[in-house]
Amino acid sequence: MADLIAFLIEHFQDFDACPAPNDLSSLLEEVGFDGVEINYALMLLEILTAEPLISAKQEFTDSLRVYTVDETDIFPPEVIDLLHFLSREQALNPSQRELVVHALLCMPPEDITVDLAKVLSLLVLWIQRSELPVLIGDELMMALHGQTVMH
Incomplete structure (x- = not known):
């Protein structure tokens, strides 16, 4: 899942440039991602973009x-x-944190790890076009590539 989300963030730096779900699914299959992984990612994108009450600018x-x-x-x-x-470090506002919690609850319990939480946090921030502190952003990005040190 982390590789797929890393691919999305790196290839579509602006969420608005991300293709429609059917086109994205085809693209991800062509790149070589697993069908189950693609379905989870598309489900997460749908869930995370369907929340009308969430504001990236929330205090x-x-x-x-x-x-x-x-x-x-x-x-x-x-x-x-x-x-x-x-x-606490204001990398996620309360609404964004709740989106991450919601996304985690959609995952199989045995797959829930710190790295997955970091990746889903990045996904929420990417979808909402949010900026985050550089050091925290660097740490979260390391989770996409399998290198973590923050706890």
């Missing part, structure tokens, strides 16, 4: 996100720590 708040029992059963503690860190 950052000092609110505390309390995770439900279901979420804490599914998310490893490192994923919750990462989401808290990204919110």
